[in-house]
Amino acid sequence: MGTLAPEPTTVDARPPAPARLPAPRRSGPFRGPLLALLLTSAAFCTAWVARGTFPFGATGRAVNDQANQYVPFHRGLWDLVHGQAAGDMLFTWRGGFGQQFLSDYHTYLGNPFSWLAVLVPRAHVDLAVFAITPITMGTAAALMTVYLGRLHPGPWWQRGVLGAAYGLCGWALSDGSYIPMWLWGLVALPMLGIAVEWCLEGRRWPGVALLVALAWFGNFYTAMMATMAACVLLAIRMATRDMTGAQRLRALWRAATAAGTGLLLTLPLLLPSFLSSGAAQPTRAAAFDPVRIEIFLAGMLPATHLWGGRPRLYVASLGLILAGAFVFNTRIARRTRLVWGAATLLVAASFQFPPTQYVWHGLAVPNGNPYREAFVFSGMLVITAWLALAHRPRPLHLAAVASLLVAATFALRRTDDFGGWTWPAVLGGGALSLLALVLLRLGEKRRYLIPVAATLMIGTVFAESTVAAASADARRARERWAKPIATSNRSIGNHFEAVREVNGWPAYRTDSGAPQTSYNDALALRAEGPQYYSSYLPEVTYRALAPLGYGFKNDGRTFFGADNPVLDAIFSIGARVRPGTAPDTWTASKFPAPPLVTVRTGPYTSPHPADSVYARQENVLGATVYQVPRVTRGGTATEQRYAARCTPGSEAYWSSPALYGTLRAGGTEKRLEDRMTGVTPLGAVPASGKVDVTVSTRTRGADAGNHPLGCLDRPALAKAVRHLTTTGATSVRTGGHTIEATLPPGAAGTAVLAMTDIPGWRCSAPVRSFHGLVSLPLTPGTTKVSCTFTPKGLTPGLAGAALALMALTASTATTLRRRRA
Incomplete structure (x- = not known):
């Protein structure tokens, strides 16, 4: 087992040290x-x-962020090393519609x-x-x-x-x-x-x-x-x-x-x-309060x-x-x-x-x-x-x-x-x-x-x-926040396979859907939806996605998906995965979607109230596809009732980011989790045209807002998708941190890329923000547009590292030369 050290008089009792102090003796080095x-x-x-x-x-x-961040990010690293990632070390197309x-x-x-x-x-x-x-x-x-x-x-x-x-x-x-x-x-x-x-x-x-x-x-x-x-x-x-x-x-x-x-x-x-x-995106950190x-x-x-x-x-x-x-x-x-x-x-x-x-x-x-x-x-x-x-x-x-x-x-x-x-x-x-x-x-x-x-x-x-x-x-x-959850089981495996079956990147994006296994399901399941959770989620991404009706939490550093066909059209989502009827099963569906790069020929402003999430969606889409009816209120503070009329056969959608509770509409019952719940579907509007919604909530002093209801005109949306597809890019190619699109002859106006305008994009034309998305002005005769992402600070960082390597090399060479001398 070894022997006791001889008894010293002090910890550091040494004779006056020479210029180079001797290293202490070590026993049992391994x-x-x-x-x-x-x-x-x-x-x-x-x-x-x-x-x-x-x-x-x-x-x-898996505890808390171990399930929501660390396991998904390690799966993303696995994909990266094995050549199966949509992205590289600088950028990922999986999550947040493209992030550093x-x-x-x-x-x-x-x-x-x-x-x-x-x-x-x-x-x-x-x-x-x-x-x-x-x-x-x-x-x-x-x-x-x-x-x-x-x-x-x-x-x-x-x-x-x-x-x-x-x-x-x-x-x-x-x-x-x-x-x-x-x-x-x-x-x-x-x-x-x-x-x-x-x-x-x-x-x-x-x-x-x-x-x-x-x-x-x-x-x-x-x-x-x-x-x-x-x-x-x-x-x-x-x-x-x-x-x-x-x-x-x-x-x-x-x-x-x-x-x-x-x-x-x-x-x-x-x-x-x-x-x-x-x-x-800033967070509201509380002041330090010592115990x-x-x-x-x-x-x-x-x-x-x-x-x-x-x-x-x-x-x-x-x-x-x-x-x-x-x-x-x-x-x-x-x-x-x-x-x-x-x-x-x-x-x-x-x-x-x-x-x-x-x-x-x-x-x-x-x-x-x-x-x-x-x-x-x-x-x-x-x-x-x-x-x-x-x-x-x-x-x-x-x-x-x-x-x-x-x-x-x-x-x-x-x-x-x-x-x-x-x-x-x-x-x-x-x-x-x-x-x-x-x-x-x-x-x-x-x-x-x-x-x-x-x-x-x-x-x-x-x-x-x-x-x-x-x-x-x-x-x-x-503790509620730390309840361990599974990170691999039959359901997660089937979910992953369902996403793979309909993968079409970069022709279109695949949304892994809900319920989510983790807050980074897009990264973990090889999808390209909005799901993203990181301390580095840019403020510009938050400002682009939150107004459109995507749910979020953690002060906007975590985003969730939304089963909404207008958002799908805006972000080129052409496939979605949903739970199957049998336990632990998932079904995938594909549907038409515009390409990642579309062309807008002129300004568009929705005719609906500007503070409505549906008007904001239409402004980005560039077409009128919703009916936003006037809503009447009733009930009590905890049992709120809303009524409106829409065109029979249209599809009703609901948005109430201030309410936490349970929503009931016809035969539909949904859980509302305030800002975590994005725009949510209520189903088809009945032949009577009347839409009645009841929200049971414990949220005090809050209601659904002025325009919680929007009724989607599916034929109008299909027409808008066809137009964006016809006038949009004929082909799109993506690299690890690049995107290049070929445009149809005579394309004019503005090219809009279905990705948020995060810091670091450099494109073939000056980058402009289009409701938070990357857009490029098109000059006559433009047939191709391209963009490359470089993280801010990478170039000076590489220069600093090069200087450090030079210093290390010089120091090592000098030491070796002295030893040989």
Whole structure:
């Protein structure tokens, strides 16, 4: 199992350092990280088994955005790699009627382990996405084990156990476990810690730059937090090491230049993502409201999962006891204890102070859980725990800290949502951890006790973390937003096949229809409808689609489909999939649709009221196809009645984005979910011409508006579709991020492309916005139009990366030349 480290007098007791500081000795270079990786992954997967969670049971695995974003985006990556995507790394035609993809890749697919999804059959991509979690957590634990060895030498298995305690921290189990790209921040922290040590030692400048780049390639959001934590680690290490002022300045210079070079390497992803974020549909993020102090402290107790957006700061009892003993361990230099202890407390305090919280979150108001940087505190706890363990803490100090942990648990037992497994973790895990540490100390003279202590330490961290993971999973599943859902089953498979049967891209689009399996069904099912959910959904897309009657949520960053033939004609949708009559079956239908590029010869203004969704649709279509009758109201605030008259045989449609409840019209009953429900069909208008609608709603002070009803004249729509088809493009070709159309002879007016005018389009003629769509003026004799999409910021980003590569190449060449000399 290894031997105890010889007893030092201080953490950093060294003779005056030369210009190049020696690297600390490391023992067990592979065994410790391997132990940490296996222990972390095994504990997390055992929790899955205990819960009967897919793939070890029938319980759904996908939580919230894992189902709605991460699995669909990984399926889109699979299609991209296997040559079956409608788009490329820069752009996707699937979802939102064509959207940028580079920023989505950087944000949702940046974790390098995401590429594991392309190695399995497409039907099992979701399983690969779930596997990313234990693999990434295990990698983080392994790297923390390496980093601990660089801070101070010691037995490999002790570092491995504490590395696993970091990989299984509360943030990873409760917040990061279902967000594969955020988990890369858990990896980035120890990775950047290693980079800090190289800077202090005056070694491997190119390696430092590459580690910074690797951290930021994975996910810039949590990498930013890890980078800030690395700055804290750098300051701590410079304050606790015996270094001259010149050495500190050189270390700072190396760190700053390497970090800048690493960031420049990521600029082709980072800059477009930053600019896409600025152009995205704004959200209403609430101001940061820190939790009460007792809730904050309760988040430090092991196996505690607090509801909602609350801090999960804990590590296993072993780590907490050792971290507490750190401040009492007189074998560690007083300066070292003071600096590490003060820095750890200041980091925790910064989580509760709004200005510093904004700094942790990139000067933005935290949206969702405001404690997304909690893994930084857990990492510092594990570091101080290792420094305490490496300096052989006294059993009396350990017992005192364990008693304080029990007392704190007792004092916080009535805190809101106090975890049911916290007491067993504190009493059981704490007692076994204390016993293991005492046996380890006794093992200095009785060597046979060391394997017993090692077994206890490994087993306790494994059992306690497994219970914590299972408890977090179970409690989170009881929250409405986090109810796990399936990402693969017979219905989803049949839905996918039904979409494939009618695929006709780019001659026309296919809408995957409703009900949706995820908010990104177009991407997941290889369709080209409006369904799209991304933090980068452009504001111009929202302003183009929302007024036309498409449903949305998340302040407009999530769009849904609408079963409306006018919208189908506008966006060249020529096929749609609907549920079949038998369970888990889907049927597909095809119908005439104009091409993706149509020609408008003159201005058109609908004769209907301008604030009507039906008038807005007609303005984009360029033809009158609706009857918008006057509606009379009756009933009560909760049982609202509406009546109108339309031409018998026409098709009635309804739009009431302010109402939530149930709609009944004739034999039709539909669920209304305010803005999520777009324009919805009511069926054919009866021979009497009377349309009666009743809405049962709990929405206070709201009604259906002035013009909720529109009656579609199908022959008029068919005539408009034929006209747009006849005068539109004779052929359309699409590339990964390009579109080219051949126009009929004599085409004149304006070419309208069925895609939103998002930033980045460059076309063969000046781009103009046509009700939010891309349009090009046609000069006489124009027979072809073409457009190319380039994400904003990509060109300067590539230039910055080229400069960084030149710097890295020059530095590496200089180093090699010096070695040869």
